[in-house]
Amino acid sequence: MEISRREMLIAAAAAPVASKARAALPPGSPRPDDEPYWAAVAAQYDVVPDIIQLENGNWGMMARPVLEQYEAIVRRVNRATSYYARRGLGPDLMAVQRRVAAKLGVSPDEIAFTRNATEALKALIGGYNRLRSGDAVLYADLDYDSMQACCEALKARRGVEIVRIALPEPATYQGLIDCYAAALDANPRIRLLLLTHLSHRTGLALPVREIVTMARARGVDAIVDAAHSWGQLDFTLPDLDADFVGLNLHKWIGAPLGVGALYIRKDKIDLIDPDSANAPPFPSAARSRVHTGTLDFAAQLSVPAALDFQDAIGDAARAARLRHLRDLWAEPLRDRPGIEILTPSDPRLYGGISSFRLAGRTTVEDNAAIAHHLLDRYRIFSVHRPGPARGACVRITPALFNGAADIGRLLAALTDMLQTGWSPEAAVRGRG
Numbered sequence: 001m002e003i004s005r006r007e008m009l010i011a012a013a014a015a016p017v018a019s020k021a022r023a024a025l026p027p028g029s030p031r032p033d034d035e036p037y038w039a040a041v042a043a044q045y046d047v048v049p050d051i052i053q054l055e056n057g058n059w060g061m062m063a064r065p066v067l068e069q070y071e072a073i074v075r076r077v078n079r080a081t082s083y084y085a086r087r088g089l090g091p092d093l094m095a096v097q098r099r100v101a102a103k104l105g106v107s108p109d110e111i112a113f114t115r116n117a118t119e120a121l122k123a124l125i126g127g128y129n130r131l132r133s134g135d136a137v138l139y140a141d142l143d144y145d146s147m148q149a150c151c152e153a154l155k156a157r158r159g160v161e162i163v164r165i166a167l168p169e170p171a172t173y174q175g176l177i178d179c180y181a182a183a184l185d186a187n188p189r190i191r192l193l194l195l196t197h198l199s200h201r202t203g204l205a206l207p208v209r210e211i212v213t214m215a216r217a218r219g220v221d222a223i224v225d226a227a228h229s230w231g232q233l234d235f236t237l238p239d240l241d242a243d244f245v246g247l248n249l250h251k252w253i254g255a256p257l258g259v260g261a262l263y264i265r266k267d268k269i270d271l272i273d274p275d276s277a278n279a280p281p282f283p284s285a286a287r288s289r290v291h292t293g294t295l296d297f298a299a300q301l302s303v304p305a306a307l308d309f310q311d312a313i314g315d316a317a318r319a320a321r322l323r324h325l326r327d328l329w330a331e332p333l334r335d336r337p338g339i340e341i342l343t344p345s346d347p348r349l350y351g352g353i354s355s356f357r358l359a360g361r362t363t364v365e366d367n368a369a370i371a372h373h374l375l376d377r378y379r380i381f382s383v384h385r386p387g388p389a390r391g392a393c394v395r396i397t398p399a400l401f402n403g404a405a406d407i408g409r410l411l412a413a414l415t416d417m418l419q420t421g422w423s424p425e426a427a428v429r430g431r432g
Contacts, residue, residue, distance in 0.1 A: 032324035105236035117227035120246035133159030166389030203353030322352030362391025
């Protein structure tokens with residue numbers, strides 16, 4: 001029996017998911033503290049029941065409607081294989097790409113799908129061709145490890161010098177701009193700057209637009225790591241005014257694992273080399289600058305369902321909710337002796353992620369022990385993060401399925417640890 005073309009237009013199947021996702025949520029624009037509304041959102045996720053999951057930065061859980069759509073598409077792609085891939089997949093993926101580009105506020109030719117933000121940023125950093133021997137590249141302590149490694153690799157590949165800075169802690173909006181300005185002024189050979197919009201280590205959000213503008217005036221290009229910011233903060237790419245950006249869709253957008261994106265401003269395409277696996281002629285489009293091979297087509301085709309679910313909530317409402325969850329624990333502890341909150345109170349400089357450090361506890365081992373204690377004693381799952389210049393920390397990353405009660409448990413746990421004087425040493429001796 002011939003397979004129906006209508007059946008094979010998999011991307012179009014996102015429409016029923018969209019209406020289902022919207023119907024499952026109460027109408028209206030919710031306040032960030034409207035717990036009944038957010039409980040209805042949380043009910044769309046199937047969460048492990050015996051822990052409080054506050055480590056949602058690795059990747060984001062799909063909401064149930066998105067998961068169901070993904071599972072259906074996997075079955076369809078698996079059944080039709082190359083019959084669909086060679087006859088209908090291309091136009092369907094282009095439709096998804098147009099949807100994502102519209103959401104980001106850019107042209108479809110300016111983006112290309114990757115498997116994750118790391119792959120996108122690797123292509124941008126490694127393919128940036130303006131560097132000459134003796135030039136310099138700048139990155140900071142809060143940038144992602146793999147992206148730091150990509151910058152370091154340019155020493156051998158391009159003959160450049162590396163300038164590494166530590167961002168101020170505590171940070172202020174102007175202080176961050178001044179920090180980058182000072183580094184650029186002190187190192188006039190810098191030609192490329194790596195910026196992380198929202199740090200995976202501490203949750204600090206940079207004033208990217210201001211720093212990009214300042215760098216551009218000095219003849220410096222910026223590559224922006226937006227792996228954690230898209231979907232956690234409320235913005236489009238024109239808001240950043242950046243020429244080169246790497247993004248994830250499987251973190252805060254809630255698409256299936258294995259979907260990222262690369263952005264190159266159209267008039268800057270020539271500054272990124274075509275991927276060596278691509279053959280000329282090279283189109284003036286971002287897709288010519290990356291080559292991933294065969295991807296999880298079902299994951300990409302499920303992106304509209306993820307966007308439908310997020311659009312039913314609203315970008316501003318989602319960002320405000322995540323910031324509110326962070327405020328419920330971080331702000332009550334901000335001035336408490338014995339603990340350091342590593343993101344400032346300025347709402348321009350954080351989203352849902354924040355990290356903390358117990359006073360004097362700066363080693364990786366100390367912070368790993370703190371995260372283990374939170375899980376073993378209080379059933380709260382978090383993660384320690386190395387890398388900040390002033391020491392390691394513990395990262396708290398709430399998601400839309402977390403409620404105020406979850407954050408209350410975290411606040412009570414940290415308060416208990418401070419009141420009892422818990423320490424890793426005491427834990428080793430069996431007293432913590």
